[in-house]
Amino acid sequence: MKKILIVILCLVLALSVMGCGKSADEGEKVEVTTGDTGLATGETFSFSTTTFGGDAFTREDIADANLVMVNLWEPWCGPCVEEMPDLERIYEENQGSGFVVLGVFWDDTMDDDARATLESAGITYPILRGSKDFERFQTSYVPTTVFLAGDGTILSEEPLIGSRSYEDWNAIVQGLLEGLE
Numbered sequence: 077m078k079k080i081l082i083v084i085l086c087l088v089l090a091l092s093v094m095g096c097g098k099s100a101d102e103g104e105k106v107e108v109t110t111g112d113t114g115l116a117t118g119e120t121f122s123f124s125t126t127t128f129g130g131d132a133f134t135r136e137d138i139a140d141a142n143l144v145m146v147n148l149w150e151p152w153c154g155p156c157v158e159e160m161p162d163l164e165r166i167y168e169e170n171q172g173s174g175f176v177v178l179g180v181f182w183d184d185t186m187d188d189d190a191r192a193t194l195e196s197a198g199i200t201y202p203i204l205r206g207s208k209d210f211e212r213f214q215t216s217y218v219p220t221t222v223f224l225a226g227d228g229t230i231l232s233e234e235p236l237i238g239s240r241s242y243e244d245w246n247a248i249v250q251g252l253l254e255g256l257e
């Protein structure tokens with residue numbers, strides 16, 4: 077009986093780590109080939125979905141943005157939730173530069189958990205429901221992040237997998253904003 081319990085606990089632990097993905101060490105980029113996600117730098121991405129509150133939301137709603145960070149997350153993912161206050165801070169600091177964060181999640185069975193997470197972290201950036209359009213960015217890990225220009229042009233050669241610190245995300249965002257000037 078003890079062996080079975082130990083095996084079950086090991087499987088649960090392994091699945092929870094695999095499902096959430098790993099948090100990248102400072103400066104580390106976890107590589108995924110573009111063939112895994114279908115990303116094509118320079119291609120225009122368009123989408124239609126709803127916000128967490130149920131309002132329609134499309135790429136046209138962010139057409140005035142210079143840089144869009146699409147952050148795929150789930151309420152059950154610890155690293156996703158832990159980085160959200162940092163993403164909010166970067167969003168607030170860079171809105172004047174045309175920077176937008178879009179949080180995208182699929183697990184509609186966890187709306188109460190998502191609502192509590194968003195309220196606790198003070199999130200004001202748009203939170204969207206995952207739709208078929210966003211599936212191309214999925215990598216089997218969360219958080220996963222890609223960057224777009226406001227016109228929908230994909231800027232990410234590969235998705236960034238795993239959470240990052242405020243300093244790491246801010247450096248990435250500042251570099252991309254400077255490159256778009």
